Amino acid sequence: MNIEQAFTELGNAEEVPGLPMAWRWSPMSRFMFSLAMDTDGQWAYQMNSLDVHDEGLTRAVLEFARQHRLGRGPGSRPFTIAAGFSYGTYRFDVVVAAAPSVHGYHHGRNETLNEVVSAVFPAYQCEFRGDESPDEALLRFKRMLRPTIISRPPAPYLRMRYENTRTDGGSVGPSRGFTTHDVLLRELRLLEGAPGSFVEFENASGQVWNVEWNGSWLVNGAVQDAPPSEAWATSVLGWP
Incomplete structure (x- = not known):
C-alpha cells in the first residue's frame, strides 16, 4: 500500500x-x-x-x-x-x-x-x-467518546446496573452495561425514598460500588450520613 x-x-x-x-x-x-x-x-x-x-x-x-x-x-x-x-x-x-x-x-x-x-x-x-x-x-x-470533538469533557468508563422500586426503572439482566455520568447521577438521586432499590457501578480500574437507600444510605454495606454527592461520583470515576 x-x-x-x-x-x-x-x-x-x-x-x-x-x-x-x-x-x-x-x-x-x-x-x-x-x-x-x-x-x-x-x-x-x-x-x-x-x-x-x-x-x-x-x-x-x-x-x-x-x-x-x-x-x-x-x-x-x-x-x-x-x-x-x-x-x-x-x-x-x-x-x-x-x-x-x-x-x-x-x-x-x-x-x-x-x-x-x-x-x-x-x-x-x-x-x-x-x-x-x-x-x-x-x-x-x-x-x-466523540473523538472528533476536541472541546469535549471526559466520558468516564462507567458500567452500571440498577433497580428502583419507586420508578419501576431498572437495567436488564445481571450484568453491568455501559452508561453515562448523567445517568448515574440521576439514578443515585432517585434512590432516596425507594427502599429495596440499588445502583451498582464500576469504573475504569474495575472498582465496584453498590449504593442503596433503606431509610439510611449504604455504600458497599457501610452506613453513610449523607447521600452520595456529584463530587464523590465524579471522583470515584477518575474524572480529571
Whole structure:
C-alpha cells in the first residue's frame, strides 16, 4: 500500500505545516482530517476533528502517536492507550488509537488503506480500561467518546446496573452495561425514598460500588450520613 500516493492524489490534500510526511484535507466544511505516516511509510495515524480544528493539538497528537507507533499492526488491541500526553491548556492526558476494525475511516472507499491506519485522538485515562472487546470498543468509539470533538469533557468508563422500586426503572439482566455520568447521577438521586432499590457501578480500574437507600444510605454495606454527592461520583470515576 502506497500511503503517500493515496493522499497526494487527493485534490484538496495539503502538507501539514511543521510535520514531515503528513497531510490534511477537508471533505466538507465542518471536518478536517489529518494523517501522518510512520517513518517507514507502512502505517499511518489519522486524527479527525469536527467544527473546531486546533492545528497545534493535531500536530502534537500525530507526533505522539508516531513516536509510540500507537496501535500499529494487525494484532493491536481495539484500543491502544499511551499515557504521558499533554498540550497547552487542554486536560487530555493520553492519546488513544482505535484499530481499523473499530474506526472504519476509509471503509467503503479504500479498504486497503483502512487496514493500515490507526484512528488517533486525545483522551482521558478515566475513559478506558484497556481490555475492551471489539464490540465494546466499537460502541464506545461510535456512540460515547466523540473523538472528533476536541472541546469535549471526559466520558468516564462507567458500567452500571440498577433497580428502583419507586420508578419501576431498572437495567436488564445481571450484568453491568455501559452508561453515562448523567445517568448515574440521576439514578443515585432517585434512590432516596425507594427502599429495596440499588445502583451498582464500576469504573475504569474495575472498582465496584453498590449504593442503596433503606431509610439510611449504604455504600458497599457501610452506613453513610449523607447521600452520595456529584463530587464523590465524579471522583470515584477518575474524572480529571
